[in-house]
Amino acid sequence: MSTPTAAPWVLRCPVCATPVSPGLHPSAPCTTCRLPAAAHAGMVVSRIGVTLADLQRDRDGLLAVLRTAAGPVPAPAPAPQPSPTPAPAPADGRWPAPSPLPAPGPAAVPPPPHREPPSAAPAPPPRPRRRVSPQEVLVGLGALLVVAAALALVAVAWTRLGLAFQSGVMVTATTAAAVGSGWAARRSLRATEEGLAVVASALLVIDLAAARAFGLLGLQAVDGTLYAAGSAALVAVVTGLLARHRPTTGTYTVVALLAAQPVLLLLAARLEHGPLVLAALLLTAAADVMLLDRLPSWARALGRVLVGVQAALASAVGLALAWAGGTTDSLLGTTLLIAGAAAAVAVVAHRARQGRRVPAGSVAALALVPALALAGSLQLLDAAADPVAAHLGLVLLSVAALGWRSPLVRELSGVAGGVLLLTGSLALAEDVRPAALAAVALAATVPAVLAAVRVPGARRPGTLVALLAPAVALLAAREGDVLTATTTGLLLALLAAAALGAATLRVGRVEELAAAAAAPVAGLAAALTGASTGAWGQVAAQLAIVGAAGIGYAVVSRRTLVGFVALGDLVVATWVALAGAEVLTVEAYSLPLAAALLLAAGPRLLRGPSWAGWGPGLLVGFAPSVLAGLATDDLARMLLVVAAGTVAVVAGALTHRQAPFVVGAVSVAVLGVALVAPYAARVDSWVPLGLAGLVLLVVGATYEKRRQQATEAVAWVAQMG
Numbered sequence: 001m002s003t004p005t006a007a008p009w010v011l012r013c014p015v016c017a018t019p020v021s022p023g024l025h026p027s028a029p030c031t032t033c034r035l036p037a038a039a040h041a042g043m044v045v046s047r048i049g050v051t052l053a054d055l056q057r058d059r060d061g062l063l064a065v066l067r068t069a070a071g072p073v074p075a076p077a078p079a080p081q082p083s084p085t086p087a088p089a090p091a092d093g094r095w096p097a098p099s100p101l102p103a104p105g106p107a108a109v110p111p112p113p114h115r116e117p118p119s120a121a122p123a124p125p126p127r128p129r130r131r132v133s134p135q136e137v138l139v140g141l142g143a144l145l146v147v148a149a150a151l152a153l154v155a156v157a158w159t160r161l162g163l164a165f166q167s168g169v170m171v172t173a174t175t176a177a178a179v180g181s182g183w184a185a186r187r188s189l190r191a192t193e194e195g196l197a198v199v200a201s202a203l204l205v206i207d208l209a210a211a212r213a214f215g216l217l218g219l220q221a222v223d224g225t226l227y228a229a230g231s232a233a234l235v236a237v238v239t240g241l242l243a244r245h246r247p248t249t250g251t252y253t254v255v256a257l258l259a260a261q262p263v264l265l266l267l268a269a270r271l272e273h274g275p276l277v278l279a280a281l282l283l284t285a286a287a288d289v290m291l292l293d294r295l296p297s298w299a300r301a302l303g304r305v306l307v308g309v310q311a312a313l314a315s316a317v318g319l320a321l322a323w324a325g326g327t328t329d330s331l332l333g334t335t336l337l338i339a340g341a342a343a344a345v346a347v348v349a350h351r352a353r354q355g356r357r358v359p360a361g362s363v364a365a366l367a368l369v370p371a372l373a374l375a376g377s378l379q380l381l382d383a384a385a386d387p388v389a390a391h392l393g394l395v396l397l398s399v400a401a402l403g404w405r406s407p408l409v410r411e412l413s414g415v416a417g418g419v420l421l422l423t424g425s426l427a428l429a430e431d432v433r434p435a436a437l438a439a440v441a442l443a444a445t446v447p448a449v450l451a452a453v454r455v456p457g458a459r460r461p462g463t464l465v466a467l468l469a470p471a472v473a474l475l476a477a478r479e480g481d482v483l484t485a486t487t488t489g490l491l492l493a494l495l496a497a498a499a500l501g502a503a504t505l506r507v508g509r510v511e512e513l514a515a516a517a518a519a520p521v522a523g524l525a526a527a528l529t530g531a532s533t534g535a536w537g538q539v540a541a542q543l544a545i546v547g548a549a550g551i552g553y554a555v556v557s558r559r560t561l562v563g564f565v566a567l568g569d570l571v572v573a574t575w576v577a578l579a580g581a582e583v584l585t586v587e588a589y590s591l592p593l594a595a596a597l598l599l600a601a602g603p604r605l606l607r608g609p610s611w612a613g614w615g616p617g618l619l620v621g622f623a624p625s626v627l628a629g630l631a632t633d634d635l636a637r638m639l640l641v642v643a644a645g646t647v648a649v650v651a652g653a654l655t656h657r658q659a660p661f662v663v664g665a666v667s668v669a670v671l672g673v674a675l676v677a678p679y680a681a682r683v684d685s686w687v688p689l690g691l692a693g694l695v696l697l698v699v700g701a702t703y704e705k706r707r708q709q710a711t712e713a714v715a716w717v718a719q720m721g
Contacts, residue, residue, distance in 0.1 A: 390424025434480035492526035536580030543573035594621030
């Protein structure tokens with residue numbers, strides 16, 4: 001029975017896998033791909049493969065042993081097979097055929113034990129820094145010297161040699177550099193390929209410049225700008241064709257892109273017409289955008305940079321035309337910018353539909369520049385166009401609020417609307433047109449309300465603007481004599497009350513604090529407006545309206561500080577009204593404050609220490625009246641204070657509250673002494689002496705009993721709440 005023999009091992013080229021003849025010298029190139037020393041390279045690669053196979057088998061065997069030792073069920077690990085040791089090269093230069101690689105048999109490797117996944121994946125190793133090789137340095141220096149020699153030949157030696165000879169030399173050198181770059185590309189010599197491509201491109205530019213400088217074929221008569229545009233176009237076409245023929249040569253692609261940029265700009269600049277220059281820049285940017293997808297991946301970054309440069313130049317030229325040019329140039333520049341932005345928006349929308357990333361800020365820039373240009377054109381047209389710009393901005397802001405879910409609509413309308421609103425409002429303020437500014441401020445309420453209702457993240461600022469915009473409109477209307485101060489103040493007070501009402505209705509929501517913050521601003525504006533004309537009664541009424549609304553909001557929201565401020569507002573309103581009516585009675589000012597303090601105490605009037613709840617209000621209510629009664633000897637005031645003090649004493653005794661009892665008793669005692677003192681001074685001397693003696697006798701007789709009763713009275717008062 002015969003045993004089948006294995007297929008003979010064949011040495012192959014490691015690049016193209018062409019079989020290498022065993023009798024071929026090790027340094028001989030491959031017959032197909034011309035790889036130098038194909039036999040030697042194939043042998044080295046084979047030896048590396050055998051070594052890697054040995055290492056893989058050793059690794060598998062070690063892992064199998066470790067898993068067997070760790071797992072419950074032992075499993076034998078496959079024994080690694082010995083690897084053949086490569087023999088040294090013979091003296092005659094012929095390499096023997098290596099033994100075929102043994103095929104590893106299937107090893108029964110047990111499954112790895114269950115392990116918990118790591119908490120964090122290890123960070124990838126940093127990419128090694130690319131270093132410039134000596135070959136690249138040599139090629140770069142060689143290219144630089146060749147270009148310098150060409151420049152020297154054109155600048156110095158051109159007059160020494162004939163024109164035809166020089167032209168032939170330059171054309172031959174340029175062609176030779178381009179052909180040499182192609183030859184290096186076929187040999188996979190990347191550095192040489194790029195270096196010769198740089199030389200060919202530079203020589204082409206030098207050839208074109210020298211042809212006109214030295215009058216070749218009468219080119220010196222051609223206009224310089226026109227010749228520069230034609231030369232740039234020719235360089236772009238030639239290098240573009242070379243890049244298409246040799247896609248691996250990146251220099252041709254870069255030179256073609258750079259050379260194509262100034263062509264249209266130079267042609268338009270020769271005509272000296274601003275809108276044509278703007279159109280040339282926009283067309284160049286559009287062409288760059290169309291070429292982006294056709295460029296290699298490595299060149300797209302350069303293409304995006306060129307698009308940005310052209311767009312920035314177009315924006316600068318267009319804005320200069322819109323704001324500083326004539327009427328016709330301004331309108332043309334604005335129209336071109338709007339058209340260019342519309343085309344760019346279409347490209348962005350197409351990329352977004354394809355799921356491709358849109359650069360951050362690009363959409364905002366597409367809206368910003370045309371909006372600024374439109375604002376400039378409107379200002380150049382007529383002063384009546386300023387309100388149009390502002391109102392157009394409000395319309396766009398409303399569109400942005402309505403289409404908030406669409407990022408494209410949101411950014412375009414929002415940015416353009418904000419620019420138009422800001423520029424139009426500043427123009428109106430500069431022209432001192434408060435009536436028109438009031439109309440714009442009032443109309444701003446619409447987009448603010450839409451933003452507060454439809455945009456979750458803008459509810460607080462939208463609510464604030466929606467409430468303050470009418471206040472600004474009222475103040476502007478007052479400045480423009482559209483409304484009187486009385487009407488303006490009343491409307492501002494009602495607006496503040498409405499803001500507090502909105503805060504009351506939206507307690508616990510995001511917009512509550514914004515509405516509450518707008519109220520004091522409008523209330524203060526109302527008070528200042530009324531005070532500017534001396535209408536104190538109206539100021540008091542306005543403060544009372546705001547204070548009443550504030551109390552309602554404080555009760556619903558349970559905000560103590562707001563309640564204190566609202567009560568203070570009501571007290572100030574009362575004082576302003578009394579001062580305006582020239583009321584000088586002390587109680588007219590003290591009693592409202594005392595009532596406010598008692599209301600501010602709230603539940604503490606019935607619970608807690610009596611001095612914390614009743615003390616401040618009673619002291620403010622009684623002290624000024626007692627002092628006024630002592631100073632003026634007004635019998636009616638003193639009797640009323642005594643009556644009020646008696647009521648306080650009785651109420652404190654019945655409710656067992658210390659503060660009313662003490663304050664009322666002290667007030668009654670002070671005024672009682674003040675009432676009796678004048679009459680006591682007029683009694684004859686024997687009456688006081690007799691009364692004093694009788695008192696001493698009675699006190700002495702009942703000293704112990706009275707001391708006990710006094711102690712009990714003090715303890716009873718001290719035990720009051």
